[in-house]
Amino acid sequence: MTKDISRATALGVALLMNQAAAGIVDGLLGGGSSISEGSEGSEGGDSISPNVRKFQLNVTEIQTSLDGGDVRSMFALNGRPFNGADAIVIDEGDVVEIEYINSASTNSTMHAHGITQQGSMYSDGVPGVSQHPIQPGQNFTYTWQANEYGLYWLHDHVREEYQDGKAMPLYIRPKEDRQTPFHSFTNDSNALQSLTKQDRDPQIITLADYTTLNGTAQKTMSEEWHSELLCYDSILINNHGRKNCPSMDKLKSYADANSNALIAADFITAKGCPDIKQSTPAVPENVTLDADIWYDCTETNTTLPRFEFEWTSDGSDGSEQWGVLQMVSAASHWSYIVSIDEHPVYIYAQDGHYHTMPTSAPADAFEMVIGERLAVAFKLHTPGEYAVRVAVLNAPQILAAHATIKYGDAETVFVKEEGLPPLPASIPSINYGGGVVKENATVVESTQLLAYDAPAVPKPHQKADHTLIFTLQYDGTLYWGMSDNGAYVEQYDMAKQNAETPALFDMQGYLDASSTAHYPAHSVVDVVFITNGTTPQPPHPMHFHGLHRHLLATGTLTGDWNYTDVADFDAKHPDTINWINPAYIDTFNTPTSMPDAPSYLITRFQAGDAEPTLLHCHIGSHKAQGMEYLLIAQGEQPDIPTYYHKKAAGEL
Numbered sequence: 077m078t079k080d081i082s083r084a085t086a087l088g089v090a091l092l093m094n095q096a097a098a099g100i101v102d103g104l105l106g107g108g109s110s111i112s113e114g115s116e117g118s119e120g121g122d123s124i125s126p127n128v129r130k131f132q133l134n135v136t137e138i139q140t141s142l143d144g145g146d147v148r149s150m151f152a153l154n155g156r157p158f159n160g161a162d163a164i165v166i167d168e169g170d171v172v173e174i175e176y177i178n179s180a181s182t183n184s185t186m187h188a189h190g191i192t193q194q195g196s197m198y199s200d201g202v203p204g205v206s207q208h209p210i211q212p213g214q215n216f217t218y219t220w221q222a223n224e225y226g227l228y229w230l231h232d233h234v235r236e237e238y239q240d241g242k243a244m245p246l247y248i249r250p251k252e253d254r255q256t257p258f259h260s261f262t263n264d265s266n267a268l269q270s271l272t273k274q275d276r277d278p279q280i281i282t283l284a285d286y287t288t289l290n291g292t293a294q295k296t297m298s299e300e301w302h303s304e305l306l307c308y309d310s311i312l313i314n315n316h317g318r319k320n321c322p323s324m325d326k327l328k329s330y331a332d333a334n335s336n337a338l339i340a341a342d343f344i345t346a347k348g349c350p351d352i353k354q355s356t357p358a359v360p361e362n363v364t365l366d367a368d369i370w371y372d373c374t375e376t377n378t379t380l381p382r383f384e385f386e387w388t389s390d391g392s393d394g395s396e397q398w399g400v401l402q403m404v405s406a407a408s409h410w411s412y413i414v415s416i417d418e419h420p421v422y423i424y425a426q427d428g429h430y431h432t433m434p435t436s437a438p439a440d441a442f443e444m445v446i447g448e449r450l451a452v453a454f455k456l457h458t459p460g461e462y463a464v465r466v467a468v469l470n471a472p473q474i475l476a477a478h479a480t481i482k483y484g485d486a487e488t489v490f491v492k493e494e495g496l497p498p499l500p501a502s503i504p505s506i507n508y509g510g511g512v513v514k515e516n517a518t519v520v521e522s523t524q525l526l527a528y529d530a531p532a533v534p535k536p537h538q539k540a541d542h543t544l545i546f547t548l549q550y551d552g553t554l555y556w557g558m559s560d561n562g563a564y565v566e567q568y569d570m571a572k573q574n575a576e577t578p579a580l581f582d583m584q585g586y587l588d589a590s591s592t593a594h595y596p597a598h599s600v601v602d603v604v605f606i607t608n609g610t611t612p613q614p615p616h617p618m619h620f621h622g623l624h625r626h627l628l629a630t631g632t633l634t635g636d637w638n639y640t641d642v643a644d645f646d647a648k649h650p651d652t653i654n655w656i657n658p659a660y661i662d663t664f665n666t667p668t669s670m671p672d673a674p675s676y677l678i679t680r681f682q683a684g685d686a687e688p689t690l691l692h693c694h695i696g697s698h699k700a701q702g703m704e705y706l707l708i709a710q711g712e713q714p715d716i717p718t719y720y721h722k723k724a725a726g727e728l
């Protein structure tokens with residue numbers, strides 16, 4: 077299967093390169109806010125003559141505010157930060173060409189998060205791995221074939237600047253003959269039709285944490301504070317932010333209920349943040365903490381995003397009507413818990429693949445971690461408007477954002493609580509502190525979904541061809557690392573981003589480099605994450621570039637990881653590993669660890685062709701401090717088009 081995909085991709089690229097050579101590149105730069113697109117090829121493209129979809133993304137710098145607060149510097153894609161949260165929408169099978177034009181003052185790259193890039197790793201957008209950083213005034217054209225479907229996320233991969241505006245969603249509409257899992261929660265023909273239609277043209281929600289400090293300033297300030305930034309201003313929902321300021325009494329009660337040890341009622345600020353001078357011993361006495369960043373809350377009054385759904389009948393004929401939302405977490409730091417008042421959801425896709433729920437019960441709330449994409453379906457029952465709540469989950473900050481869903485033409489009654497926006501008078505399942513308030517609520521975590529159309533797990537109950545045990549560790553207040561050799565805190569050398577020759581163009585030369593592991597192409601590889609150490613650790617959203625992987629098991633250990641390999645673990649803990657239909661994803665959230673309770677998470681996959689791929693924690697500050705590793709599948713590499721060789725050699 078991998079070989080077929082490679083061939084199709086190579087064909088698509090060859091086609092594209094021929095057209096480029098013939099000067100048929102007709103995508104024009106957008107004058108303002110929209111993406112410019114050119115298109116070529118046959119209708120309903122297939123692997124022989126795919127549609128070629130061309131886009132240009134021009135990066136500039138602007139001054140703006142996305143939450144009604146102070147204006148800050150941001151990057152804009154075609155005139156708007158995050159391209160206004162508007163997605164590039166293509167069809168499964170299309171060849172996509174994205175010309176990334178860097179008109180900003182810092183270098184960058186564009187990674188298509190979740191796209192497997194089999195046979196096209198030269199378009200993975202990782203500095204020092206698949207290309208050089210794109211310098212100001214330069215451009216770079218990414219080309220790949222959409223062999224996947226579902227929701228993805230384009231984002232910069234240099235430093236921490238994706239959070240400053242250089243990111244946006246990308247949606248691949250599934251082929252019409254794709255089997256969907258909708259029948260697992262409804263048999264109603266009207267519902268099935270509507271779900272299929274909405275899945276092809278979904279409403280997309282992008283979530284992100286937002287602050288007036290840009291990524292680079294955050295890093296500089298962190299070193300001065302001896303603490304990461306643990307205090308964001310707002311959560312963006314499709315670029316709409318609102319600075320909320322609940323009463324101190326409320327904030328204190330949420331802090332008490334929050335399980336994170338870094339926040340408590342004794343030292344919470346009006347912004348819902350820890351007063352790190354009291355909570356974190358490493359913070360120097362004499363350091364100045366900016367009041368706007370850590371303490372003072374100034375409520376803003378921006379409008380709430382509203383997502384409307386079709387409501388055509390009064391339901392008296394018994395036919396069902398449903399809503400669908402596709403969501404991506406584009407956050408840089410926090411995990412979220414999400415809930416729609418009075419509308420339990422069936423999560424049916426995760427990281428671009430159809431999945432099913434862990435049990436037959438719908439979720440009153442669900443977790444979303446950085447880089448994760450989820451699709452949710454919910455039954456419409458009583459016309460009206462309902463609050464959508466997004467809260468930071470078990471982190472050292474109390475913060476939430478709101479949107480609404482609406483269907484039918486009933487007039488909405490709004491109620492306003494101190495420091496919050498006027499919200500529909502709907503009944504919540506979660507509160508502002510991320511706590512569950514509905515009785516007997518079902519909450520689904522990111523690691524619990526089951527694959528619906530993934531490939532079978534290779535070598536069930538057997539040892540993989542290659543096992544990598546990664547220890548995720550923490551060193552002091554600021555430094556994170558990971559290693560596959562038991563060494564304490566290996567940190568990825570960020571100077572590699574500017575390496576003379578990116579790894580893709582000298583794989584042999586990188587085999588023995590620091591923060592690098594390798595295995596044979598096409599071999600079955602287990603990656604086990606162990607989170608331990610004397611300091612409690614938060615969950616780490618570990619993201620694999622390249623192929624998706626099966627999530628075999630995750631949990632807490634009573635002692636060290638004392639197993640020779642995953643087959644040994646399986647033998648000693650029968651029925652712990654799901655060999656049948658585990659989640660098939662690209663972002664794996666490791667469980668919280670405590671000093672006496674390390675956590676583990678086991679992944680397996682069958683490697684593709686020879687290629688270098690990155691593995692990293694997606695928390696911006698963890699990645700920036702070195703929580704990153706290079707994985708090399710060794711063997712004969714697929715061909716790389718001349719354009720990318722020339723780019724790597726600095727000849728273009």
Ligand SMILES: [Cu+2]
Nearest residue numbers: 616693695698
């Ligand atoms: Cu991390």
